Amino acid sequence: MILTDKRILEEMDKGTIKIEPYNRADLGSNSYDVHLGKTLALYVDEVLDAKKHNKIEY
Structure with missing residues (x-):
C-alpha cells in the first residue's frame, strides 16, 4: 500500500x-x-516466527 504524505500525517495524528x-x-x-x-x-535464530517476538542481539 502506498500512502500520500497527507495520509501519513493523518495516520500519525x-x-x-x-x-x-x-x-x-x-x-x-x-x-x-x-x-x-x-x-x-x-x-539470534535462523528461523523466524511471525507469531512471537524473535530474539535479537546488538
Whole structure:
C-alpha cells in the first residue's frame, strides 16, 4: 500500500503510524525516508516466527 504524505500525517495524528524521531524533511509525496542508525541488530535464530517476538542481539 502506498500512502500520500497527507495520509501519513493523518495516520500519525490518529496514532496508527508512529515515526520517532520524526523529521519533516524526510516526508516525501508518497513516502517517508528512513535511515540506518549507529547500531544494527541481528536475529539470534535462523528461523523466524511471525507469531512471537524473535530474539535479537546488538
